[in-house]
Amino acid sequence: MDHSAQQHAGRSHEKMREVLMHPDAPGPAIHYHMIRGGSGARNITVWQPGTVGAEYIKTYGHYHVGALDEVYWTLQGEGVAIIQKRAEGADGPIDDEIEDAYAVHVRPGDALYMPPGWGHLVVNVGPTFFVTADDSPVDFGESDGVSLPGHADYEPVRRMRGFAYYVVDEAGKPRLVPNPLYRRAPDIRIIAAADYPLKRES
């Protein structure tokens, strides 16, 4: 029996301030918990309910590196996933130009596909903990593989202070607010999981 695999990390308010719409608003000490089992045991993520300066609690968000894709299964609660793809320039992706994007309302039973190269984050828009499982591999040999795995690129998200859209609470309903640092992004609305078109190619 291999007992090495389980590891826990919490994402702190201090770290999340880099990507918040209102970095100076008060927030919980830990925004979300990650319990990493790798693709076999699946990874579990648990989001705190609530808002920080009207913005719903969210994951930091990252871009996948290389051919890596991922599926997120919603286990409990109500979330909005933001999935975005950067335009490609001569020197690689252009961080402030978003070519394609989706905002998808997810509930228990929904499985959401995150394609290679796309960025993604998930927001807890419900009153309870939001809980997902995902099949992302985690390399425990890395220096900080649990908290910031190396297959994911967080740097463009930090530079842009978040994704192209923030998800804010407006009278109890989620609403998208554009991040003004992006020069270009498609005009999107929140859609149902059934209307999300991206799927793993078989």
Add this chain to the structure above:
Amino acid sequence: MDHSAQQHAGRSHEKMREVLMHPDAPGPAIHYHMIRGGSGARNITVWQPGTVGAEYIKTYGHYHVGALDEVYWTLQGEGVAIIQKRAEGADGPIDDEIEDAYAVHVRPGDALYMPPGWGHLVVNVGPTFFVTADDSPVDFGESDGVSLPGHADYEPVRRMRGFAYYVVDEAGKPRLVPNPLYRRAPDIRIIAAADYPLKRES
């Protein structure tokens, strides 16, 4: 927005050795993670997959104090819940005499009721993380309310080195093994959640 509620605790191998069938068998550093939100946000528990000396990874187990009851919802994986009721003596419950007990196989979508006064623990018998939500209240004002909340009595479980039955892996299937320290316990088998008779009185 109240940001005080979220707290994480992990149950260590060292602590779990008090209630294991084979206390000297090697095990993971943390057997399960608790993320406490109280009854509003629900509490989330995540069990490591695997075995310790053939016994499946389990929660420590406790008896409810007073009129408290609880519901467990299975969010991911495959588990066996052990629910047991002590005989009542002149001076209170008799720790080594179990009057009634159930072993219930649970899967995602199953909700299991734990009545006041009964003891309960849950075992991960599947290959992935096992994940539940529960509506137990948690008093964050207690000295160690997250790890060992005061509405729960762990002491009789420690004295008896676990519940009346251990759940062990026999060729990939869960099997019940009686704990020899109990003087009396009903002869039970693992039943499906649909056959579990205990329900919240309305």
